[in-house]
Amino acid sequence: MTTVRTHRYTVETGNLAAMLEHRTNLINGIRSANPAFAAATLIRLEDGSYLDIWRWDSAEDMQIAAQAAAGFPLVGATLSLTTDHTIIDGEILDER
Structure with a gap:
């Protein structure tokens, strides 16, 4: 079943452009290593x-990628530009 990981965070004033650039590079890296990242x-x-x-x-694909990401340098670099970061995981039950 399709799974989502929702991150909620804030970005300090002046850090948004850098965070978006790091996020894009992070997503590209994770996607290239994990075809299940949709x-x-x-x-x-x-x-x-x-x-x-x-x-x-x-959920299994997400957990495998999360474990592998622990050693991915862009994770820390991207998260360092955010504050008040929380994570919530869930399954998609219905989309219309």
Whole structure:
């Protein structure tokens, strides 16, 4: 079943362009190593925080990629440009 990992975070003023560049490079690297990484969607919320929703073909694929990402330098570089970071995982039950 399709799984999503939702990251919620804020970005300090002046760091958005750098964060977006790091995020793009991070996504490209993860995607090249993990064909089960289906999509990433970034949403700016009304309060100025962001939802970054990463979609995977399955929970197993997501967990394998998450373990491999622990040693991927761009993960730390990208996260260092965010604050108040939380992660929520879930399964997509219905899309219309």
